[in-house]
Amino acid sequence: MMGPMAGTGGRARRATGAAVLLVCAALGGCTAEPSGPPESQPSSDSAALRVRTVVHGDSNLTPAARAEAEGAVGDVLSGYVVNAFLGDYPREDFARSFESFTGSLARNATGDIDQLTANRFGDAKAIRATRLDADLSFLVEGSDVIGATAFVRFQFEATMDGVQRPLGMRGRLMLVNEDDAWSVFGYDVVTDTGDAVEAEVTP
Secondary structure (H helix, E strand, O other), X not given: OOOOOEOHHHOEOOOOOOOOOOOHHHHOOEEEOOOOOOOEOOOXXXXXXEEEEEEEOOOOOOHHHHHHHHHXXXXXXXXXXXXXXXXXXXXXXXXXXXXXXXXXXXXXXXXXXXXXXXXXXXXOOEEEEEEEEEEXXXXXXXXXXXXXXEEEEEEEEEEEOOEEEEEEEEEEEEEXXXXXXXXXXXXXXXXXXXOOEOOOEOO
């Protein structure tokens, strides 16, 4: 769907505007495709974040340039996963999840905080990741990588009152590279709490 798009509760959200990576300890380990950084083994507490390029817009994009873009986007995704879903529980500070979003999108995303974070599981004893996959498609202009779409499949397990409850998010996170800084400018995701698929959020 192009142009203005409906979001949860009828709100429209639109900003105007691999490898894994520096948060390995928080994620419990990291894995990468062969073109990315060396692998490290995940712990038993949390799944590894896996980032790989599946499509790029220029066949002349060098392996070094692709690896650099994968690493930069992977850093953004890693930070988002930690702030939005992992960390110490119980917790209330989910607004920090949008630090990597562009300004206008970050302000609007707080209205979709239940779909974009584990906010509704803030009283959990702990949350661990069981699957963290992101397939990347890059937009290349000349020799510059100017944008990316991350097709994500994130699954978690929350411990609440001695019961394990699933939490999942899948869909797209759209990113832009401005002045060598990557940020999320849009998202199109669906969340699942195990009972039923939640309302789709499409800014």
